[in-house]
Amino acid sequence: MGSYQFGPTQIIDVEFDLEVEKPKFDDFVTLLQSAVNVMGKLTQQKLSELQSQIAKELTDAAYIDMEAEIRHQGQQALKAQLCLYKICFFIEGVTSLIFIAQMDYPGLWIYCQINSAYEIEDIEVSEPR
Numbered sequence: 091m092g093s094y095q096f097g098p099t100q101i102i103d104v105e106f107d108l109e110v111e112k113p114k115f116d117d118f119v120t121l122l123q124s125a126v127n128v129m130g131k132l133t134q135q136k137l138s139e140l141q142s143q144i145a146k147e148l149t150d151a152a153y154i155d156m157e158a159e160i161r162h163q164g165q166q167a168l169k170a171q172l173c174l175y176k177i178c179f180f181i182e183g184v185t186s187l188i189f190i191a192q193m194d195y196p197g198l199w200i201y202c203q204i205n206s207a208y209e210i211e212d213i214e215v216s217e218p219r
Contacts, residue, residue, distance in 0.1 A: 094129060094177070096137075103176040110181065117181060125179045127206065136208050137174060144189065144202055145169035147213055168194055175199070 092104045106125065108117050145168040153161045171191040176199075178186040189200040195215055203212040 096132070096174070097134065100174070102174055105176065105178045107178060107180050121179055121181060124183045124185070124206075128177075128179070128185050131208070140187065140202065140204070140208065140210065141169050141172045141189075143210055144172060144200060144213060147210075148200070148215070172200070 091106075094102050094104045096102050104125070106121055108121060110117060142165075145165045149161055149165040149168055153164050156164075168191060171193050172189045173191070174187060175190045176188040178188065180186070183206055185204050185206075187202045187204060189202065190198075191200060197217070198215050199218050201212075201214045201216065202210055205211055
């Protein structure tokens with residue numbers, strides 16, 4: 091566990107999980123290289139794009155029977171709430187960004203698994219683990 095300063099004011103918790111019982115030195119090197127690669131490319135613009143995609147997916151699922159304008163308003167409101175809280179790095183290049191949105195999802199975390207190209211592979215809303 092550690093922390094990363096993103097931008098001038100935001101400090102994000104960072105967690106490294108090898109998911110193996112007896113890790114080898116090379117496992118640590120691989121995990122750290124992956125983390126450096128991901129963090130080196132994480133910009134405010136990429137984060138904003140991810141927040142837009144997450145807000146759209148979650149809002150579309152929650153407002154499936156609503157008019158497009160209502161869905162759009164909900165999406166914009168959720169995007170404004172989404173705050174990157176934690177980043178988890180796993181072996182084999184898997185990265186999970188954890189967001190919070192206290193108004194729409196109080197007490198819950200929004201897990202967003204991304205690949206090395208910052209494409210969303212999975213989104214899950216659940217209690218903190």
